[in-house]
Amino acid sequence: MATDEAIGRVLLTAEELDRRVRELGAALSRDYEGKNLLLVGILKGAVFFLSDLVRQLQIPAELDFIAVASYGSATKSSGVVQILKDLDRPIEGRDVVIVEDIVDSGLTARYLLSSLQGRNPRTLEICALLAKSEVRVVDVPIRYVGFEIPNEFVVGYGLDYQQRYRGLPYVAVLAEP
Numbered sequence: 001m002a003t004d005e006a007i008g009r010v011l012l013t014a015e016e017l018d019r020r021v022r023e024l025g026a027a028l029s030r031d032y033e034g035k036n037l038l039l040v041g042i043l044k045g046a047v048f049f050l051s052d053l054v055r056q057l058q059i060p061a062e063l064d065f066i067a068v069a070s071y072g073s074a075t076k077s078s079g080v081v082q083i084l085k086d087l088d089r090p091i092e093g094r095d096v097v098i099v100e101d102i103v104d105s106g107l108t109a110r111y112l113l114s115s116l117q118g119r120n121p122r123t124l125e126i127c128a129l130l131a132k133s134e135v136r137v138v139d140v141p142i143r144y145v146g147f148e149i150p151n152e153f154v155v156g157y158g159l160d161y162q163q164r165y166r167g168l169p170y171v172a173v174l175a176e177p
């Protein structure tokens with residue numbers, strides 16, 4: 001494992017992440033039994049979480065992906081969101097769960113919810129590994145949350161800083177960049 005001065009204290013260990021992802025997988029398996037579950041991963045940050053989550057499901061699920069660019073500084077989102085890669089298939093009539101790495105201001109989540117709601121899924125929910133509820137700017141309903149975390153910029157387990165650190169098996173605070 002690379003040691004790097006930019007990596008600050010560890011917030012969530014690999015074991016804690018693993019345990020919580022198992023619990024979320026069990027919850028989704030219960031709630032979507034007999035349904036038509038489609039997990040929509042938000043590229044790129046949610047890929048690690050999604051791939052672990054889907055292996056914990058005891059029900060069938062399909063996957064699709066959407067990539068968005070959220071404008072702002074490197075560590076702060078502005079709420080202006082653009083779709084870079086859209087879903088491959090329609091979601092009409094599907095039970096859709098958006099799988100996000102982190103919800104911070106909630107602006108990206110709100111945009112995704114309204115954009116996908118317009119395509120008439122049967123149900124639409126959000127599953128976020130991390131949520132910074134202290135700083136939520138808009139009130140978006142997040143059905144499944146892995147961990148509430150303090151208002152600090154974090155990296156690892158899919159989360160990057162300038163495209164680095166996604167592969168860390170834990171979530172850590174970024175020390176002053």
Ligand code: 5GP
Binds near residue numbers: 155
């Ligand atoms: P929001 O629109 O909720 O403010 O921000 C959502 C996006 O901002 C996330 O999907 C993520 O890409 C990025 N983001 C917000 N907080 C963090 C953080 O602490 N670490 C990293 N790496 N990305 C973050």
